[in-house]
Amino acid sequence: xxxxxxxxxxxxxxxxxxxxxxxxxxxxxxxxxxxxxxxxxxxxxxxxxxxxxxxxxxxxxxxxxxxxxxxxxxxxxxxxxxxxxxxxxxxxxxxxxxxxxxxxxxxxxxxxxxxxxxxxxxxxxx
Amino acid sequence: xxxxxxxxxxxxxxxxxxxxxxxxxxxxxxxxxxxxxxxxxxxxxxxxxxxxxxxxxxxxxxxxxxxxxxxxxxxxxxxxxxxxxxxxxxxxxxxxxxxxxxxxxxxxxxxxxxxxxxxxxxxxxxxxxxxxxxxxxxxxxxxxxxxxxxxxxxxxxxxxxxxxxxxxxxxxxxxxxxxxxxxxxxxxxxxxxxxxxxxxxxxxxxxxxxxxxxxxxxxxxxxxxxxxxxxxxxxxxxxxxxxxxxxxxxxxxxxxxxxxxxxxxxxxxxxxxxxxxxxxxxxxxxxxxxxxxxxxxxxxxxxxxxxxxxxxxxxxxxxxxxxxxxxxxxxxxxxxxxxxxxxxxxxxxxxxxxxxxxxxxxxxxxxxxxxxxxxxxxxxxxxxxxxxxxxxxxxxxxxxxxxxxxxxxxxxxxxxxxxxxxxxxxxxxxxxxxxxxxxxxxxxxxxxxxxxxxxxxxxxxxxxxxxxxxxxxxxxxxxxxxxxxxxxxxxxxxxxxxxxxxxxxxxxxxxxxxxxxxxxxxxxxxxxxxxxxxxxxxxxxxxxxxxxxxxxxxxxxxxxxxxxxxxxxxxxxxxxxxxxxxxxxxxxxxxxxxxxxxxxxxxxxxxxxxxxxxxxxxxxxxxxxxxxxxxxxxxxxxxxxxxxxxxxxxxxxxxxxxxxxxxxxxxxxxxxxxxxxxxxxxxxxxxxxxxxxxxxxxxxxxxxxxxxxxxxxxxxxxxxxxxxxxxx
Amino acid sequence: xxxxxxxxxxxxxxxxxxxxxxxxxxxxxxxxxxxxxxxxxxxxxxxxxxxxxxxxxxxxxxxxxxxxxxxxxxxxx
Ligand SMILES: [Zn+2]
Numbered sequence: 001x002x003x004x005x006x007x008x009x010x011x012x013x014x015x016x017x018x019x020x021x022x023x024x025x026x027x028x029x030x031x032x033x034x035x036x037x038x039x040x041x042x043x044x045x046x047x048x049x050x051x052x053x054x055x056x057x058x059x060x061x062x063x064x065x066x067x068x069x070x071x072x073x074x075x076x077x078x079x080x081x082x083x084x085x086x087x088x089x090x091x092x093x094x095x096x097x098x099x100x101x102x103x104x105x106x107x108x109x110x111x112x113x114x115x116x117x118x119x120x121x122x123x124x125x126x
Numbered sequence: 127x128x129x130x131x132x133x134x135x136x137x138x139x140x141x142x143x144x145x146x147x148x149x150x151x152x153x154x155x156x157x158x159x160x161x162x163x164x165x166x167x168x169x170x171x172x173x174x175x176x177x178x179x180x181x182x183x184x185x186x187x188x189x190x191x192x193x194x195x196x197x198x199x200x201x202x203x204x205x206x207x208x209x210x211x212x213x214x215x216x217x218x219x220x221x222x223x224x225x226x227x228x229x230x231x232x233x234x235x236x237x238x239x240x241x242x243x244x245x246x247x248x249x250x251x252x253x254x255x256x257x258x259x260x261x262x263x264x265x266x267x268x269x270x271x272x273x274x275x276x277x278x279x280x281x282x283x284x285x286x287x288x289x290x291x292x293x294x295x296x297x298x299x300x301x302x303x304x305x306x307x308x309x310x311x312x313x314x315x316x317x318x319x320x321x322x323x324x325x326x327x328x329x330x331x332x333x334x335x336x337x338x339x340x341x342x343x344x345x346x347x348x349x350x351x352x353x354x355x356x357x358x359x360x361x362x363x364x365x366x367x368x369x370x371x372x373x374x375x376x377x378x379x380x381x382x383x384x385x386x387x388x389x390x391x392x393x394x395x396x397x398x399x400x401x402x403x404x405x406x407x408x409x410x411x412x413x414x415x416x417x418x419x420x421x422x423x424x425x426x427x428x429x430x431x432x433x434x435x436x437x438x439x440x441x442x443x444x445x446x447x448x449x450x451x452x453x454x455x456x457x458x459x460x461x462x463x464x465x466x467x468x469x470x471x472x473x474x475x476x477x478x479x480x481x482x483x484x485x486x487x488x489x490x491x492x493x494x495x496x497x498x499x500x501x502x503x504x505x506x507x508x509x510x511x512x513x514x515x516x517x518x519x520x521x522x523x524x525x526x527x528x529x530x531x532x533x534x535x536x537x538x539x540x541x542x543x544x545x546x547x548x549x550x551x552x553x554x555x556x557x558x559x560x561x562x563x564x565x566x567x568x569x570x571x572x573x574x575x576x577x578x579x580x581x582x583x584x585x586x587x588x589x590x591x592x593x594x595x596x597x598x599x600x601x602x603x604x605x606x607x608x609x610x611x612x613x614x615x616x617x618x619x620x621x622x623x624x625x626x627x628x629x630x631x632x633x634x635x636x637x638x639x640x641x642x643x644x645x646x647x648x649x650x651x652x653x654x655x656x657x658x659x660x661x662x663x664x665x666x667x668x669x670x671x672x673x674x675x676x677x678x679x680x681x682x683x684x685x686x687x688x689x690x691x692x693x694x695x696x697x698x699x700x701x702x703x704x705x706x707x708x709x710x711x712x713x714x715x716x717x718x719x720x721x722x723x724x725x726x727x728x729x730x731x732x733x734x735x736x737x738x739x740x741x742x743x744x745x746x747x748x749x750x751x752x753x754x755x756x757x758x759x760x761x762x763x764x765x766x767x768x769x770x771x772x773x774x775x776x777x778x779x780x781x782x783x784x785x786x787x788x789x790x791x792x793x794x795x796x797x798x799x800x801x802x803x804x805x806x807x808x809x810x811x812x813x814x815x816x817x818x819x820x821x822x823x824x825x826x827x828x829x830x831x832x833x834x835x836x837x838x839x840x841x842x843x844x845x846x847x848x849x850x851x852x853x854x
Numbered sequence: 855x856x857x858x859x860x861x862x863x864x865x866x867x868x869x870x871x872x873x874x875x876x877x878x879x880x881x882x883x884x885x886x887x888x889x890x891x892x893x894x895x896x897x898x899x900x901x902x903x904x905x906x907x908x909x910x911x912x913x914x915x916x917x918x919x920x921x922x923x924x925x926x927x928x929x930x931x
Contacts, residue, residue, distance in 0.1 A: 003691055009634070011547075011627040032863055034627070038884040051550045051597070053627050058693030059634030079275065079487070080867055083220045091864055093871045093913040096492040113633040114692055115494035115515075261928045262858045386927035581895040613873065613910045617918055630916070711892070761891050 001124055002061040002110075002117045008042040012052035021046045024031035029089050029100045029111065032060050037100060037111070063110055066089070070108045077123055095123040129190040130157075131204030138187035143814060145170045145182040146314055148193070155182055155195050155556030158347070159291075160302035160370060163310050165250050166288040166377070166449045168413045171196035179445050179478040184250055189270045201692050213480075214272035215487035220246040223265045224282045225256045226382055230393020231284030238282075246276050257403060258474030259384040261531060268479060273486040280388045283381040287374035288392040291412075291450045292324075294405045296343030298412070301367045305331070308369040319366030322352055326371035336363040339403065343368065358739040373400025375453045382472035401466065404457045411451035413444020422457055430459065432467045447476055496541035497695035498637050507715060513606030515542045525808070527714035531681050531722055532809060535642035535706050536714045537699060540687060544589065544608025545631045548615065549598040552624035557599055559622065560615055562741070562763070564754040568593045573661050573676060577741055578603075578611065583766055585739045585746075587611050587731055590678060592663050600663075600674065604685075604731050608632045618758065635674075636695035640702060641685035641714075643854070648706040649686055657686065661851045677853035681719065682726035682845050721805045725845035727777060734775060734802040734816050740766060744775045745842065773799065775822040777842035780813035782833045791817060791837075793827035801832065807844060813837075814844045859921060859930055864914035875908035875918060902926060 010017060014033040022028060022045050029037040038045060040054050065073065074082070077095040081122055082103060090101045097116040102109040112120050127138045131148065138147040145163070148155050159169035165184040170669065173194045174180040182193070187635070222238040224231050227249030238245045248254035248267050254274070256832060258266040263281050267274040290458045291297070303311065303318075305327050312331065324340045338356035343349045351364045376395045404681040410416050416439045424438040435441060435455055442448030442455070452469050460466050494515045502509065507518035521527060530536040548557060561576040573592035580586050587607035592600045603611040612630045619626050619668050640649055646657055655666040663676040674689040690698055703711055714722075720730070729735060729744060740763065741750045750763065778801065779786065785804040792798055804815035808815035819826055819839060830837050841847070855868040878894045899905070905925050908918045924930040 006693075009629060010630045026909050035629075035915075048360050051625075051627055053547055053629045055547075055629070055631075055634075056691065057631075057634045058691040059631075075216060076214055079215075079217050080865065081277070081374060083865070091914045092867050098913040098916075113494070115499060115633050116492055118495060118499075136884065264858070387929070607913065609873075612916070613875070613918070616910075617875065620918065762895055 002063045002112070002121045004058060004060045004114065005039065005060050005061055005111065006041055007057045007111075008038040008040060008045055008054060009035070009057045010038060010045065010047060010052060010054050012047045012049035012054075016047045016049035016052060019048060027102055027109070029091075029102060030089060031089075033098065059114050060111050061114045062112070063121075065108050065110065067106065067108065069124075070110075073124055079106075095120045127188060129187065131193045132195070136193070138190075140188055142187050142314070144172065144174065144185045144187050144190050144193055146311075147187045148182065149316055150309065150314075155193070157195070158298040158300045158302075159444050160293070160297065160304055161305035161307045162289060162304040164288065164304075165255075165448060166513065167291055168445045168450070168556065177480055184253070184255065186270070191254075213482045213486035216272060216274045217415045217487075218246060218274060218275055218276045220244045220278045220606075222246075222280045222282060222670065223248070223263075223276050223278045224284055225265075226284035226393070226395075227252065228284060228286050228393065229393075230286070231282070234282040234284055234390075237351055246278070248274075254349070255477055256380060257390070257477045257479060259380060260474060261387060262388070263384060263387045266474070268477065268483060272787075273483055275384040275487065279499055280390065281380075281384055283378075283389060283391045283395050284381060284386070284393045285377040285395045285839070286448055287376045287397050290372040290375050290400060290402050290453050292340060292343075292370045292372060293408045293410055293454055294340055294452070295408050296345065297408060298347070299343050299345045299349040300347060301345070301349035301365075302343065303367060305369055305371050306366075308333075320364070321367045321369060322363050322365035323369045323371065324352055324354060326373065327369050328371075331369060333369055334363070334505060336368075337361055340370065340372070341405075342408075359816055367567060371401050375399045375449075377449070378469060379447055379449070379472045379476055382469065383474060383476065385471075393673055394428035399453060399456075401457045401460065402453050404454055404461050408495040410454045410458070411439070411441035411444065411448075413446050413450070414440040414442075416441040416451070418458070421455070425458075425462060430462075430464065432456070432459065432470045434460070435834055436470050436635075442470060445478060447472070494542075494633070495540055497692045498539045498541065498638075498699055501696060501699055502539065502713075505713065510716065512716065513604070515605060517542065517605075518713070520717045521692065521713055524715065524717045524721075527712060527718035528709065528721055528808070530712045531642050531683055531714055531718065533643065534709045535640065535644035535648050535711045537702055537706075537711065538639040538641065538681075538714050538719060539637075540639045540698075541636040541692070541695065543632070543637055543687075544601075544603030544605065544611055545589075545599045545635050545637070545689060546603070546608075546612060546615070547598065547599060547629040547631060548626055550624075550626035551597060552619070552622075553597045553599055553626050556615070556619045556622065556624045556626050556698045557591060557601075558755060559757050560618060562750040562754075562759060563591075564751050564756045565591065565593075565599075570595055571658070571662055571664060573663055575678075575749060577746060579741070579750075579757070579763070580612065582738075583740050583759040583762035584737060585731065585741065585744065586614065587736050588729070590676065592676060594663075602676075606732060635689045636692045636698075637687055637689045638695070638699060638702065639685055639687050640682070640706075641681045641683050643678070643684060643851070644706070644709045644711075645684045645686060648702065648709060648711065648723050650704045652701060669698055669705070671698045671701075673698070679849075680726075681722040682728075682849075683722075683851050684854050685852065720803070721807075724803050724805050724816065725807050725809065727816065727842035727844060727847075729775065730803070730817065736818075739775070742767065742771060743773055771821075773818055775802070775842060776817055776819045776826075777840040777844060778804075778813075778815040778817045778830070778832070778837045779840050779844070780815075780835050780837045782813070783833075784813045785815050785832050785835070785837070789832050791819065791830040791832050795823040795832055796822045798822050798827050798830050810844055816842055857913075857928055859909050859919075861911050861914055863917065863919075864911060865913070868917035869905055871892060871911060873910040873912050875910060877908055877920070900925075904931065908927050 027039040097112040100111040221243035224247040255268045321333040338354040339354040429438040441529040501516040510519040589603040652669040671694040677688040679685040784806040799819045
């Protein structure tokens, strides 16, 4: 159920990340003020920071879930409250993994480090 | 609908408790004592569906299948929880949690909702037992279907007041009722026969009032009369059942548990407590079976505080958590000249929980799996838990794995190494202060072994630092030290105000170590690029995979670490195994790796270091450059360098025996230290070990005795001490 | 499950997502530079009341945050 993702990781000054040149339709998971996980390969991205780190990253697996699937999964595996805003990003411990969530009106993307993907998938019942 | 009780089928109906169904069938399930119907006492405890200490008055009959008596003298041991189903946790968030669904609780709910606040309300009588309040506040609720955890801003305690139980002699007979319970029993159609009341009991129950103050109950198993004291002496009133009204004591346990948090108490839980008369004899605490005689004994010995009485006698530590005995302990101390004392501290949990309920929502810590996890398992590896990872301990023949490295070529999965990019204008300045080495002399394309010290000059971790460009470095750390090292560098660089960028790539990159005399030959078949020199590194395409190639050595043989995108691990591994087939390439597990490095005298942080391992004690002063600028641990290193060395990591050799890790070393009859890592070296034909040697009467011994074996203290480099094989 | 720590980047999370980091404080009364080094390196604070401390959000943003905790009630301010 969790599939390998090709992401780009960016570390740069927060200001440069705020104004990064990333195609509009691409999902950006802003994991910290100076770091982002972008759901696209690095060739499409540029940042106005000569010292920025921009690298492809194949170390994450993810899955889209409908809310019908996601709600019971989160109720049993997530001890914190999701933000109400849509779309939005949330991160924290989910099924004992450091997870990134992308929340849309009708579905949710969960992204976890590949080293825990199998165990998270077990909890998803797949 | 029905449940089983001691081989009897007990008919039930919806909306009634297990207790009421049993009473209808003429059964008192506990071993006597007044019934309250409100969960305040231990007198209706049963074992229900293999769970003991269950209050039958708070358990809906419809959820019970098999019920058995609890037995006060010999409570049944709970069955082993092994195989018990996992208990689900329902995580909720609310502005307000209201505990208690009575009048004041419902008013609090309505008021909060009218203010637009979200409310969760729990009432024990509907199977929602609030068992704990933790800082947060976080409210833990036990239900028959699992646990509920509610994160909230405010807690309203509307738990009402409990009726004070009698504790006079005979209080463990059957046929005793608290007024509310008697009301419910009569309403439910139970025939209480000749019902007598003592104390303050509503007239509506139609009981015959016994005159005066309660003295004791008499009867054989079941009450047959109540004895009261009047101005004219004791009066005996015969009866079938007795209802006892001794006043109210607010239920403040949960409010006290939430002490210091945003907790509001409403309704009867705010009442001033009635303080009952303390009888001269009787059992003050039925849960822990504590008599007034025992309390007197403790009081005479100076146990004059509620908290002390509780600890001295265990009164209040049982299943009802002081609900029955607290009023009497307070009155007991007041009778002995004390000011009225507050009830004792309340701590989670307020109710017995099963181990499954206790463990609900927690899981064994998840272990990370490298991208090669399936490959190792398919090769028959015995996987072991190390540093938060599943790692291959051995593929089944550790000797053969060891020999493959020493004589031919072998692969090791080192994806677990900590890996980090540090770049930016201040990158060099940061690392210069993090590591006790002169970072400025590491040229692009070169790398160096480094220790990381804390402010006390003790070793936190070790690893490699490689310079990629002027202001870009790639660092590796031990598998267990990756997160700690990231935290350490982030913390310090921020405190120095340095302008750097940090990316932890530990989980993003796989790493394979190809090691052995044929390693370069096999690697050359996979790339057209030139391999880096010893302690050099470069980015090469190996078998179609872009790799950062580091030439270094932990095994003591020619080695290349290939760091690559995690998604390419299997492809790279498979290609190298095919290209090395003619050299009988085989993977080595951690057991072989530990032996290989031990022969070289390479330390493992955590195995060969303790919390107080300084570079000097480790005999790693070569890795510390005191001629560079300030670094973390420098001041402490200067200071400790001025005092005599008291212990050091040394090599130990034996002629024929393999020592045990952790074995104690003796010099004569004096303790001389412990062995940290040990092995039989097939290459050298002797037992070798790393050990912490301590001074004995001011000097380091040159020989020691370990488990009766004579051993020599030697420099900690057993195999190829010049390092010519790694540099070949 | 008890302590809940506010993260400015991620929101409030339970303590099991975090790693504690002490912020060493050397008492002003220690004026000798050498003695201050020793105090900072070897002596830990265990103050009663409001304390400043650092927590690393291991399961979220992986950044240090500085928070104030009342050590008497274990609540974060
Ligand atoms: Zn965070």
